Amino acid sequence: MANLTLIFAEGAAPTAFGMDATVWVSIAMLVFLGILIWKGVPGAIGAMLDKRIAEISKQLNEAEALRLDAESLKAEYEAKLATATKEADDMRARAEAEAEAVIAKAKADATALIGRRKQMAEDRIAAAEAGALAEVRSATAKAATAAAAALIAEKHDANADKALVDQAIASVAKG
Incomplete structure (x- = not known):
């Protein structure tokens, strides 16, 4: 018992089969x-991680495809917008040219x-003047004829x- 007291007195750790607690925990x-390892847990964990990696990779690929689709749609709509803007500008220019032509034609028609x-x-006025002149000449000739006839008579x-x-x-x- 003395030995046991000595062991407890020194604060020594209990041992079993000559190994202390650290060795047993190890x-x-x-x-x-x-x-x-024997039950294949690391393989199962690896398989789960591989599956998750595959899912994430698939989602990333889908996201990339969606981004590319969005970019192509954006480019397509930008091209359509540019075309529509150009067509609108052309239509406006044609309308302005047509309006100017109509105005010029209206001015020319009005002038004509x-x-x-x-x-x-x-x-x-010339016809009225000619008619009046003819009437005056006729009246003058009649008056002259009448005057001449009166003088001759x-x-x-x-x-x-x-x-x-x-x-x-x-x-x-x-003759």
Whole structure:
């Protein structure tokens, strides 16, 4: 018992089969790891990790494919937008050109119409002037004829008629 007291007095750790607790924990750990390896736990863990890696890789590939699709769609829509913008600009330019052409044609038509109406008015005025001048000439001729007839009737007698007839006969005979 003295030895036992001495062992307890020194604070020595209990031992079994001459091995202390650290050795036993190490042996238990090696046995546990051996059982795990024998049952294939590391392979199962590796398989689970490989499966998870495959899933993550698949998700990354899908994400990459989606990103590429999105980029191609973006490029396609940007091209369509550029085309639509160009077409809109072309349509606007054509519309402006057509509007300018319509305005120019309207101005030309208005100028031509004004010219035609002015010419028609001038022609009407000229016709009215010619008609008025003809009426004045006709009235003047009638007045002159009436005045001449009145003067001849007043101042012309049978002797004057005889002289005129003789003069007309003489001019016919000469001719």
